[in-house]
Amino acid sequence: MMIVLFDSAVEPGKRVPTNLPSNQPTLFFPLVFSRKISQKTERDKRTGYCVMKAHLFSLLVLLFSYGQSKPDIHINYRFIIAVPTEYNESNIGRAFLMENTQAEPGFKAALSIEPVNGNYSCSLEVFLGDVKVWSSGHRSKFYLTEKCVLELTSDGDLQLKGPKERVGWRTGTSGQGVERLQILRTGNLVLLDALNRIKWQSFNFPTDVMLRGQRLNVATHLTSFPSHSSVLYSFEILRSKIALYLNSGKRNYSYWEFKPSKNRNISFIELGPKGLELFNDKHKKIAQIISSQTIQPLRFLALGNKTGNLGLYFYSPQDRRFGAAFQALNNTCDLPQACRPYGICTISNSCSCLQVLTKGDQCNAGIPEGFCGKDQVEMLELGGLTNVLKAIPEKVNSSKEACADLCLADCTCVAALYSSGEEDKNLGKCFIYGMVMGVKQIGEEAGGLTYMVKVPRGTKVSQGKSQVKKWVFLVVGVADGLIILVVLAGIGYYLIQRRRKNLTTTRNNS
Numbered sequence: 001m002m003i004v005l006f007d008s009a010v011e012p013g014k015r016v017p018t019n020l021p022s023n024q025p026t027l028f029f030p031l032v033f034s035r036k037i038s039q040k041t042e043r044d045k046r047t048g049y050c051v052m053k054a055h056l057f058s059l060l061v062l063l064f065s066y067g068q069s070k071p072d073i074h075i076n077y078r079f080i081i082a083v084p085t086e087y088n089e090s091n092i093g094r095a096f097l098m099e100n101t102q103a104e105p106g107f108k109a110a111l112s113i114e115p116v117n118g119n120y121s122c123s124l125e126v127f128l129g130d131v132k133v134w135s136s137g138h139r140s141k142f143y144l145t146e147k148c149v150l151e152l153t154s155d156g157d158l159q160l161k162g163p164k165e166r167v168g169w170r171t172g173t174s175g176q177g178v179e180r181l182q183i184l185r186t187g188n189l190v191l192l193d194a195l196n197r198i199k200w201q202s203f204n205f206p207t208d209v210m211l212r213g214q215r216l217n218v219a220t221h222l223t224s225f226p227s228h229s230s231v232l233y234s235f236e237i238l239r240s241k242i243a244l245y246l247n248s249g250k251r252n253y254s255y256w257e258f259k260p261s262k263n264r265n266i267s268f269i270e271l272g273p274k275g276l277e278l279f280n281d282k283h284k285k286i287a288q289i290i291s292s293q294t295i296q297p298l299r300f301l302a303l304g305n306k307t308g309n310l311g312l313y314f315y316s317p318q319d320r321r322f323g324a325a326f327q328a329l330n331n332t333c334d335l336p337q338a339c340r341p342y343g344i345c346t347i348s349n350s351c352s353c354l355q356v357l358t359k360g361d362q363c364n365a366g367i368p369e370g371f372c373g374k375d376q377v378e379m380l381e382l383g384g385l386t387n388v389l390k391a392i393p394e395k396v397n398s399s400k401e402a403c404a405d406l407c408l409a410d411c412t413c414v415a416a417l418y419s420s421g422e423e424d425k426n427l428g429k430c431f432i433y434g435m436v437m438g439v440k441q442i443g444e445e446a447g448g449l450t451y452m453v454k455v456p457r458g459t460k461v462s463q464g465k466s467q468v469k470k471w472v473f474l475v476v477g478v479a480d481g482l483i484i485l486v487v488l489a490g491i492g493y494y495l496i497q498r499r500r501k502n503l504t505t506t507r508n509n510s
Contacts, residue, residue: 071100072182079150081111083120091115094125097150102185105129105315109183111150116141122148122160122168126189126202128211129315131322133187133300136160138207139223142168152181156199158191171200186213210271210301217268224305226337233308233336239265242278244303244310244328246336246389249412251434253389255336256310256328260287273297275326276312291325298325308336333440334388339363342436342453344385347443354382354436354453371456372411378457379404379416385451387417387431389438395430397421403430404452413454420448 084091093113100107108127112135113120122144123137136142144162151159156178160169177193178200184190188211189202203214208224210216221236231248243257260266260278267281274294278287289312291298296314299322303310310328315321332338333345342354342363353363371377395406400418407413413432420428428448436453 071098071184072180073098073152074180075152075156075178076154077150077152077181079111081113081122081148081150083113083122083144083146083148087115087118087120089115091120096127098181098183100183100185100187104317107133107183107185107187109181109189111148113148116143119143120145122162124150124158124160124169124189126183126187128187128300129322131209131300133209133211134189134202134205134207136169140169144168152178156191156193158200173200187211188214208303208305212271212273212297212299215268215270218266222303224303224308226305226308229337231337233303233305235303235310237266237269242266242269244308246308246438248435251391253336253391253433253438255308255334255388255390255438258287258289258328271298271301271312276301289326293323293325336389336438339439344439344441346441354439371454372408372413374405374408374457376457377408377454378459379407379452380455380459382451382453384441384443386440386442386449387415387433387438387451388440389433391417391431391433393429394432397427398430399426400428400450403428406430407432407452407454415454416452418450418452420450422448 079095079097081093081095084093091113092115094110095112096108096110098109105128110125110127112123112125114123120143121137121141123135123142125132125136126134142148142160142162144166146163149159149161151161153159153174155174156176157174158171158178158181159167161167171191173191176199178191179194180192182190182192186203190198191200193199203211206214206216206220206222208222210222216222216237218237218239221234223235224233226233231246234245234247236243236245240263241257241259243254246253246255264286265280266278266286267283268279270277270279272288275288275290275298277285280286291312291314293314296316298312299315300313301310302313307329311324312326313322314325316323329335332349338345339351340363343351344354346352395403398406398418400420403416403418407416410432412434415433415436417431417433418428419431420426425448439451442449
């Protein structure tokens with residue numbers, strides 16, 4: 001059986017270019033992308049001002065022999081979805097192929113066309129309600145034009161193909177006796193043989209979501225890609241801990257971690273109904289992150305692509321939506337990208353710039369990248385700051401001056417954090433950073449921490465160590481100062497009005 005979605009804009013009588021074999025029954029469905037003429041101006045109308053307004057379409061394959069709750073498709077299945085000829089950010093096409101409704105909300109598998117950076121990508125996806133929980137294109141996009149084809153071939157290989165039969169994604173299961181593709185009640189998308197043995201499963205290819213019943217072994221991880229950014233977040237399962245990382249180039253920075261007690265080793269983790277469970281090599285539970293709510297069972301764990309935060313989520317039948325039962329980070333300033341580069345997250349959870357060279361609206365305006373050498377740059381010491389991003393110490397038993405020299409000699413280093421020793425203040429740890437990100441204000445008492453930023457030589461903000469600290473807090477405290485000023489003005493206004501009222505009362509009584 002073949003099912004074809006085609007663009008309704010195809011001219012009447014013109015053959016749809018699908019190259020379909022003539023020996024198989026085929027169902028055709030129109031894929032409608034409506035055009036709407038803008039009402040802005042008559043000139044726009046005359047020049048054909050058109051905006052593609054996409055309708056998020058869904059095709060539940062419940063027609064003919066395909067029932068609404070049918071959770072599988074068989075070999076020789078072929079599904080074609082048309083790709084719009086014009087690019088628009090709102091053009092999204094989605095056809096739901098299978099679903100499993102054994103729980104509320106149910107899981108659905110879909111073939112999707114989405115706009116990405118000027119192109120269209122095609123992917124096979126799994127949804128829990130309206131939440132995307134798995135995608136074949138999570139790590140690598142399949143860009144194409146004209147059409148996207150999902151096919152479960154006669155020899156059992158599941159493929160995504162574009163024009164001229166170009167394969168952009170496949171399961172690699174040819175010749176393994178695969179009979180059908182099925183979506184289970186757990187949300188696991190599986191390829192099964194005639195004996196119901198799993199030959200491939202989506203659970204083995206985690207994205208940014210972990211579903212209940214899914215197991216993640218040591219050395220596996222979830223990844224999340226922030227929009228318009230060169231960094232990525234990862235949730236990693238290690239032998240000694242589970243942790244969140246910000247990854248930029250070859251540098252990795254942790255910003256949250258959870259360790260079992262007594263230095264016990266982790267073998268794998270699973271999401272249970274009440275929390276995230278950690279197990280050892282003997283399959284014995286050794287630790288657990290417990291959900292804050294106990295009424296509804298947890299449905300999934302997700303790594304946010306905007307904040308990098310880790311959350312455990314449940315479904316509320318009353319509200320008909322998902323809610324967070326646990327968040328790894330509850331303070332805004334503890335998030336890795338709470339502020340833009342060269343920004344500071346202040347004590348009041350607002351953002352301010354490290355205005356070393358700021359000339360415009362960018363915190364890092366005028367600061368070049370990839371600069372080094374003591375004759376060109378120097379390290380500017382900033383007091384009362386730390387970094388929520390934790391790097392591996394570049395050097396231990398180091399002095400603050402040696403830490404600064406280490407960053408100066410490294411062209412990729414833009415900042416350094418020095419942590420002085422408890423016994424000897426001149427022997428501490430030196431952390432090197434390839435980005436000025438995750439900077440957080442902690443006040444004058446920084447607990448032996450010194451944050452330094454690399455700047456072009458000759459950059460002067462003030463003279464003297466104490467004045468530098470004062471300048472830094474003056475810049476950082478602008479937002480906080482405005483808040484305090486407004487509060488004081490309000491108090492002053494209240495006292496003045498109260499005094500006037502008392503004087504008026506006194507005069508009337510006299």
